[in-house]
Amino acid sequence: MSFSSVLGHAREIGILQGAIKSSRVAHAFIFAGPDGIGKKLVARAFATVLNCSSGGDDSCGACADCSMMASSIHPNLIEIFPVDKDGEKDPEGLIRINQIREVQNALRYRVDRGMKTVIVDGADRLVPAAAHAFLKTLEEPPPGSVIILVTSKPSDFMPTVLSRCQRISFRPLPEEAVKGFLVDVKGLDPNEAGALSRLSGGSLAKACAFIDDGSLQKRREVIHRLSLIGPSDVAEALKLAEDLSKTDGLDELLEFIKSWYRDRIVASEGAQHLVANNDMQRQLKDAGVGEFNRLCSAFWAVEEARKAIAPPRYANKQLTLEVLVLKVSGARFM
Numbered sequence: 001m002s003f004s005s006v007l008g009h010a011r012e013i014g015i016l017q018g019a020i021k022s023s024r025v026a027h028a029f030i031f032a033g034p035d036g037i038g039k040k041l042v043a044r045a046f047a048t049v050l051n052c053s054s055g056g057d058d059s060c061g062a063c064a065d066c067s068m069m070a071s072s073i074h075p076n077l078i079e080i081f082p083v084d085k086d087g088e089k090d091p092e093g094l095i096r097i098n099q100i101r102e103v104q105n106a107l108r109y110r111v112d113r114g115m116k117t118v119i120v121d122g123a124d125r126l127v128p129a130a131a132h133a134f135l136k137t138l139e140e141p142p143p144g145s146v147i148i149l150v151t152s153k154p155s156d157f158m159p160t161v162l163s164r165c166q167r168i169s170f171r172p173l174p175e176e177a178v179k180g181f182l183v184d185v186k187g188l189d190p191n192e193a194g195a196l197s198r199l200s201g202g203s204l205a206k207a208c209a210f211i212d213d214g215s216l217q218k219r220r221e222v223i224h225r226l227s228l229i230g231p232s233d234v235a236e237a238l239k240l241a242e243d244l245s246k247t248d249g250l251d252e253l254l255e256f257i258k259s260w261y262r263d264r265i266v267a268s269e270g271a272q273h274l275v276a277n278n279d280m281q282r283q284l285k286d287a288g289v290g291e292f293n294r295l296c297s298a299f300w301a302v303e304e305a306r307k308a309i310a311p312p313r314y315a316n317k318q319l320t321l322e323v324l325v326l327k328v329s330g331a332r333f334m
């Protein structure tokens, strides 16, 4: 992985390359930014260039160090991530003190060339004791080493950790970059790719997950069913609520439904270029110009239901969805 093969993030990479060129690489970094936009890829590209034998500001991809980095077997690459109680990788798990001790042990051996690079993925999952144990290392890592904390929640860090690191803030990828990738690499139709790049908010990982778990298709089906419900279709409204309540990834689907009402609002206002669900232009046209206030209240009703179902409120899912679908579809008991 070289800097040049990373999608986007020219500004962030520029800062790192500037540090390499001027031989002023900080000893600890925080790479902060939304999930799934490539922070860890940049961290790995950085680790690779710091160890590449070509000695430039990007890795050559051809030397022994680059190929060991590419297969994650380079002795100077140390990666840790949150694990569950059985020690299996788990983004919702924790980084425990024993993992920090292992890193500290690994850093004890001096390197004869390159730089030992520690990548702590999901660093906001450090348990307090582990974060505390790590402070001294963050402050004064052994010579020839660099630590990169990767996180989407920098606000969860102790200030004492934050103050010891140089922060690089990653922005979401531009829509066009995500769209281009989805068309060129994933072979998506440009309209669908456009929709996906907007709906994923510039997160390539999220966009790819939407393709893999069939979310895009599910979104079309749910919006289609919702738009067919008329004032007297109470039974169908309740059936849709029941089906939704049994769906995996409900939160995501509710976000999609919200995006649909948002699209109808912006389309009604003549701002077609802001529509997210680009691949559903026909359905949007069929839905016609809606009444502004009714569309806004539907949008907020979906958001309210989404929040009600989520922790810490855990409202009854089916009941909440029934009320929601009846409300937004205008179906009524006659």
Ligand SMILES: [Zn+2]
Pocket (backbone or CB within 6 Å): 051, 052, 053, 054, 059, 060, 061, 062, 063, 064, 065, 066
């Ligand atoms: Zn190389």
